Amino acid sequence: MKTTDESRPAGFGALLWLALATFSMGIDGYVLAGLLPQIADDLAVSEAAAGQLVAVFALTAALAGPVLSSFTGRWERKLVISLSLGVFVLGNLLIAVSANYAMAMAGRVVSALGGSLLSAVVSAYVLAKTAPERRGRALSFVLGGFLAATALGVPVGLVIGQDDWRLPLFLVTGVGAVALIGILINVPRLHLPSLTLRQTLSPLARPAVIGSIFVATGIMCASYLCFTYATLIFEPRVGAGGPIIAAMFGYGIVSLGGNILSGRITDRIDPKHVIALIIGILIVVALLGTAGLLLPGAAGGVAAFAWFFGCAFFNGGSGVALQSRLGDIAPDSMSLVLALNGSGMQLGSALGGMLGGALLASGVPADGLLPASAVVLAVTMGLHLLVSRAAPRATALRR
Helix, strand or coil: CCCCCCCCCCCHHHHHHHHHHHHHHHHHHHHHHHHHHHHHHHHCCCHHHHHHHHHHHHHHHHHHHHHHHHHCCCCCHHHHHHHHHHHHHHHHHHHHCCCCHHHHHHHHHHHHHHHHHHHHHHHHHHHHHCCHHHHHHHHHHHHHHHHHHHHHHHHHHHHHCCCCCCHHHHHHHHHHHHHHHHHHHHCCCCCCCCCCHHHHHHHHHCHHHHHHHHHHHHHHHHHHHHHCCHHHHHHHHHCCCHHHHHHHHHHHHHHHHHHHHHHHHHCCCCHHHHHHHHHHHHHHHHHHHHHHCCCCHHHHHHHHHHHHHHHHHHHHHHHHHHHHHHHHHCHHHHHHHHHHHHHHHHHHHHHHHHHHHHHHHCCCCHHHHHHHHHHHHHHHHHHHHHHHHHCCCCCCCCC
């Protein structure tokens, strides 16, 4: 019997092009934050105003992701992936050629509209198109594109952007365009069962779904509470410049390793157990890091790197387990719940930065952010255990 395009599994070739799409998103997500002085100077605005180009992306993505996922829920999945990636590429091209601040801001909104939907629908596609016993590895491979961008694409973007901040945007546009061509040619089509709007939104009435999304919010809040101000923790011990760049580069590499391992483990163990293990270890890492930073001299610097890379490994591994968990408990509305999960993570990132800033402003030293993150993680663990009791057992096949 002849194999139709839709019946083809999503093999390595298809996953590679989807990973390239998330790679382009990863560069876009981080590189502008390192080029604010150049952007402000070129567009004749303050650095604070330039920083709003980063903030508006997160805000737009958090609000638009669930709405667009619900609106396109009945559409064929490859079409949605292609359209959302095309909008994301168009938005970045608009920023790259922007003549003024307003045009750049409009480009960020457009790119966020595409990016917010792309992130959710790619993950949902992988979960739906991959055999249950290989979902974790497939998801970790595709999401690894985003983490690989943090480790490789962002440093390259920062280097080429020193003289012209627009060049990294052209890089994102080019990578995204290549990914779009590859997806159109190599990614199989996929129609999911047609659901009414009421059926699509029904998971939102389930406490297990909403609770799982807030678990993602808590993990990201604890992460960004420290990550946002990591420079303040490192500089007194290792100095500025090279050591900080090495720490950030290492963070991306180690995160990628955690993502890969988590994918393999999630294929064999119920994701809710993987999530509990990750949160528990992150609490231990925060407490050991707090003690390690009390060490004098070089020992304190070594402790700072050990803590930072420990956080990187287990934070990098959390995404696969969190998304697999939601795919298990709401398989018929994956695009929507994964979009909501993305919104929850964006919210957690923002809350972490705000909470860390508030603690620093109140007189808490930078080292004090580590035990604060442990408290957030402890609350998150309690929520996760509560949600796990309320949720039904995962239905996906596990080996």
